[in-house]
Amino acid sequence: MIKKKSNRLAVSIVILFGFTLFFIGTDGFQAYTVETARINKLMKENPVFPDVTLEDSKERVYPFTAFEGKYVMITFIYTECTDVCLELEMNMAQVYNNIPDKYIGEDIVFLSISFDPERDDPATLEKYRFYFNSDGETWRMARIQDQVELDHLLDEFGVIVIPDNNGNFQHNSAFYLVDPNGILVEVMDYTEIEAATEKVISILETEEGE
Amino acid sequence: MKQAAYGLVLYIFLMLPPVTALAESIMAIHMHMQMPLFVIAGMLMTPFFQKKFPNLFSKWNSNGIPGIILFMIIVLYWMLPRTMDEALTIPAVEIFKFVSLPFLAGVPLRDSWKKLETRVKNIIYISLSAIFGFMAWLYIASPNQLCNNYLIVEQKTLGWGFVFLAACIFIYFIQTLFIDETEYE
Numbered sequence: 001m002i003k004k005k006s007n008r009l010a011v012s013i014v015i016l017f018g019f020t021l022f023f024i025g026t027d028g029f030q031a032y033t034v035e036t037a038r039i040n041k042l043m044k045e046n047p048v049f050p051d052v053t054l055e056d057s058k059e060r061v062y063p064f065t066a067f068e069g070k071y072v073m074i075t076f077i078y079t080e081c082t083d084v085c086l087e088l089e090m091n092m093a094q095v096y097n098n099i100p101d102k103y104i105g106e107d108i109v110f111l112s113i114s115f116d117p118e119r120d121d122p123a124t125l126e127k128y129r130f131y132f133n134s135d136g137e138t139w140r141m142a143r144i145q146d147q148v149e150l151d152h153l154l155d156e157f158g159v160i161v162i163p164d165n166n167g168n169f170q171h172n173s174a175f176y177l178v179d180p181n182g183i184l185v186e187v188m189d190y191t192e193i194e195a196a197t198e199k200v201i202s203i204l205e206t207e208e209g210e
Numbered sequence: 211m212k213q214a215a216y217g218l219v220l221y222i223f224l225m226l227p228p229v230t231a232l233a234e235s236i237m238a239i240h241m242h243m244q245m246p247l248f249v250i251a252g253m254l255m256t257p258f259f260q261k262k263f264p265n266l267f268s269k270w271n272s273n274g275i276p277g278i279i280l281f282m283i284i285v286l287y288w289m290l291p292r293t294m295d296e297a298l299t300i301p302a303v304e305i306f307k308f309v310s311l312p313f314l315a316g317v318p319l320r321d322s323w324k325k326l327e328t329r330v331k332n333i334i335y336i337s338l339s340a341i342f343g344f345m346a347w348l349y350i351a352s353p354n355q356l357c358n359n360y361l362i363v364e365q366k367t368l369g370w371g372f373v374f375l376a377a378c379i380f381i382y383f384i385q386t387l388f389i390d391e392t393e394y395e
Binding site for chain 1 (some may be wrong): 276279283295296362
């Protein structure tokens with residue numbers, strides 16, 4: 001009888017332990033992968049876009065603060081990529097096309113940042129932007145030449161880039177929206193084009209109303 | 211007690227930095243080799259703990275149920291994509307892996323198994339193969355990269371490892387239904 005009781009107590013303790021373990025391990029049953037946890041955390045922390053120097057496809061060199069006062073929609077890519085980046089940029093193009101013209105360039109700028117500065121020189125980026133009808137002005141493609149600055153940015157925004165042996169990279173992808181003060185405000189699923197478009201438009205509309 | 215010594219040697223060997231680095235560099239080896247080996251190290255060390263703390267096991271795990279539930283919880287926990295990733299990036303999680311797999315999964319499994327009724331053992335066989343089957347489907351079918359530290363190709367390899375495990379456990383379970391082991395002892 002006593003044994004039965006201690007067994008029951010032990011079962012309850014073990015289950016309680018398991019519940020706590022899973023609760024803590026998944027941020028309260030919210031995030032079962034590091035990627036979800038990362039996005040949840042980014043949206044909570046809202047990091048500031050670090051001070052980096054960009055070089056775009058038109059060989060212009062400027063700091064990120066050049067975009068101050070405008071929202072910036074960002075993706076991280078490399079041009080030799082044969083799978084995810086193409087889809088990512090195709091989807092970015094659709095978001096770009098779905099946003100009313102009056103906002104484009106005025107209130108929001110699109111920016112694709114390459115994390116492969118060695119191969120993605122301005123000429124390569126210039127060629128790449130044509131595939132997606134990017135005008136190179138309101139949707140720019142740029143690289144960050146300084147590896148330290150680049151790594152710092154990737155780290156702040158939780159972009160994980162793993163080189164493989166064939167000159168390719170495995171990397172996570174998303175749409176990042178930075179507000180006019182350079183603060184990261186949204187990380188959006190790049191496969192949900194409509195949801196991302198609606199979100200961006202609603203943010204731009206509230207901004208306009210103010 | 212010789213077993214416990216072997217278990218300790220295996221345990222220490224698995225924690226050597228070059229060994230962990232190698233084992234964790236490949237996803238399938240991380241989950242299907244390193245983690246089970248930690249559980250095995252714990253199982254080997256069980257007699258030592260049973261002798262040292264006889265009351266703990268006989269009082270709190272007399273029918274084997276608490277132990278086997280603890281085992282299942284720990285195994286499930288380490289199958290989450292997130293914990294695998296975090297073991298690589300957060301030292302505390304890595305240490306928890308080194309502690310939980312041998313002592314909270316291996317030890318209770320060995321202590322519980324003999325005490326369990328056949329009915330419960332059957333439930334464990336079936337749920338383990340079902341869980342492994344689900345994990346196989348998850349890791350093979352997922353179009354997304356589940357672990358940021360591992361490539362999608364590795365993820366699929368891991369998934370096929372789960373298919374193999376699920377099948378093995380299920381086949382073993384089926385044979386227990388038809389073959390009476392006591393006849394051969």
